[in-house]
Amino acid sequence: MLLKAAATVLTLLAAGAAAVHVGGHLKNPAAPLHPGVLGTPSAVSSPAAGWLKLSPAVRASDVQTVTSTYAS
Amino acid sequence: MEEARFEGLGSTCHLLGVGLEQGRLSWGAAWVAEMHHRFSRFEPDSEISRFNEKAGHWAGVTSELEQMLRAALDAYQLSGGLVHAGVLGSMLAIGYTRSLAVGPTAAVLTAAAPPPPLSQLLEVDTGRARLQSGFGIDLGGIAKGWLADRLASELGENCLVNLGGDLFASGGGPDGDGWPVGLGAVTVLLSNQGAATSGTWRRAWAQGAVRLHHLIDPRTGLPAVSDLSEVSVVASNAVDAEVHAKAALLLGSEKAAAYLDVHAHGWWLAPQSR
Numbered sequence: 001m002l003l004k005a006a007a008t009v010l011t012l013l014a015a016g017a018a019a020v021h022v023g024g025h026l027k028n029p030a031a032p033l034h035p036g037v038l039g040t041p042s043a044v045s046s047p048a049a050g051w052l053k054l055s056p057a058v059r060a061s062d063v064q065t066v067t068s069t070y071a072s
Numbered sequence: 073m074e075e076a077r078f079e080g081l082g083s084t085c086h087l088l089g090v091g092l093e094q095g096r097l098s099w100g101a102a103w104v105a106e107m108h109h110r111f112s113r114f115e116p117d118s119e120i121s122r123f124n125e126k127a128g129h130w131a132g133v134t135s136e137l138e139q140m141l142r143a144a145l146d147a148y149q150l151s152g153g154l155v156h157a158g159v160l161g162s163m164l165a166i167g168y169t170r171s172l173a174v175g176p177t178a179a180v181l182t183a184a185a186p187p188p189p190l191s192q193l194l195e196v197d198t199g200r201a202r203l204q205s206g207f208g209i210d211l212g213g214i215a216k217g218w219l220a221d222r223l224a225s226e227l228g229e230n231c232l233v234n235l236g237g238d239l240f241a242s243g244g245g246p247d248g249d250g251w252p253v254g255l256g257a258v259t260v261l262l263s264n265q266g267a268a269t270s271g272t273w274r275r276a277w278a279q280g281a282v283r284l285h286h287l288i289d290p291r292t293g294l295p296a297v298s299d300l301s302e303v304s305v306v307a308s309n310a311v312d313a314e315v316h317a318k319a320a321l322l323l324g325s326e327k328a329a330a331y332l333d334v335h336a337h338g339w340w341l342a343p344q345s346r
Contacts (some may be wrong), residue, residue: 008076050256050342053329058306058338059261061252066075066245067086067255069237069269069304 073246080104080288081216082171087223090230090246091249100223104174104235110139111215113160113208114171114309116235117344122213128205140211140284141196143218143311150312150335151319158193165340166284166295172275179279182244186291212286213223213238216310217268233310238268240310244304256306256340265337270317272344289322297326297346299344304337 054060075088076097085104087097093254106338107325110119119137133185135142163169168313187193193204203209216238223240224233230243232251241262245251250261272295276285289296303321307313316335320328325341 001291049345050340052178052256052258052331052340053332054260054306054338055336058265059250061259061261062084063247063249063252063259063261065252065254065259066088067232067234067251069234069239070254072207 075083076101080172081108081219081236082114082173083216085236086232086234088232088234088251089225089227089283092228092231094303095330096227097134100227100233103223103226107215107219108137110134111137111211115280120209122262123201124208125205127203130200131204132199133201134234135199138196138201140215140218141194141201141209144209144211144214145190145194145196147214147311147315151315153189153290154319154322155315156190156266156288157188157209157214158187158203158207158289159288159293160191160210161206162189162288162293163209163210163286165277165293166286166288167277168191168275172277172286176279177283179284179302181282181294184288186290186293197264197300213268213270214311214316217309217314220310221246221266225233233264235310238266238314239312240266253307255300255338258340260338262306265306265308266313267304267306268313268317269302269304269308270314270321271342272296272298272300274323287318287321291322296322298322300325300328300341301344302340302342303328303332304340305332307336 073090074092074094074097077086078101087100109115111120113120117169123131147155162184165180167179169177193207193252216235220235220238220240229278232241243250244263249261250342252259253262272285272287285294298321300321303317305313305317307316320332323331
């Protein structure tokens with residue numbers, strides 16, 4: 001009985017310590033994108049597995065594409 | 073809106089036009105087929121094949137070939153030497169000796185070597201050009217971009233010409249606010265702009281354990297090794313987009329963004345893990 005109680009207390013202590021540790025290492029949303037070369041992170045978005053940057057001369061849209069640069 | 077899809081230049085081509093008759097697009101498709109026969113290195117009687125055969129001597133060239141050779145020299149300068157049309161020797165060495173629809177031949181990588189600067193290999197004068205003996209020109213994407221720009225200017229004020237992924241969008245498109253074009257994982261509206269994608273995952277094959285692809289790095293003479301798998305670029309025309317996409321891919325992620333910030337209207341970079 002004493003062993004069960006000790007094991008329970010130990011488990012609770014370990015869980016509590018883990019929670020404190022994880023809470024202290026939350027992902028920083030302001031961290032620079034990887035790879036870090038993309039020098040102006042505020043202007044760069046990563047909508048999927050890549051990085052996009054558009055100047056004011058190009059607008060993104062939700063309209064269905066008529067063609068793409070992946071034609072071949 | 074009228075459109076036409078067809079195979080040409082070793083790729084899939086797509087022409088679209090607002091206010092254009094279907095016959096005009098059919099004319100465009102026929103023009104692309106003619107250009108393929110004139111400028112494909114896989115056609116033994118093409119102008120570029122005959123020009124390569126005359127390496128070491130001044131050869132007469134048509135206006136179109138002269139302009140494409142000048143575009144190749146411009147691309148070399150614009151890209152700081154990364155886009156080099158004189159890498160035909162490496163293309164042949166890696167087995168890209170014929171259309172990949174037929175299949176590559178055995179690679180002999182020891183025969184691949186970095187070429188001298190293009191400006192030392194190629195001289196272009198009015199109506200004639202000279203290539204240094206022992207080298208060959210592969211116009212590749214430069215030709216596709218140049219032809220897309222040229223055809224778009226011929227077809228009309230509101231059209232889109234996509235030649236194997238090198239495209240030029242002219243005018244406001246079907247709704248007047250730009251042609252909706254897929255660029256990486258997003259859609260962008262293009263008007264009087266070009267776009268292109270360069271990647272190492274297309275036109276790629278394996279020889280044993282060695283993975284080969286068509287994008288030659290002139291610094292090594294071998295298929296490029298990059299931490300980017302593809303780069304898509306929007307620029308003022310198709311040939312510039314082609315040049316900058318290829319240069320950025322060769323530069324790799326550490327330098328590509330800074331390079332494209334200077335040269336491109338917009339860009340998409342995909343890492344190699346894609």
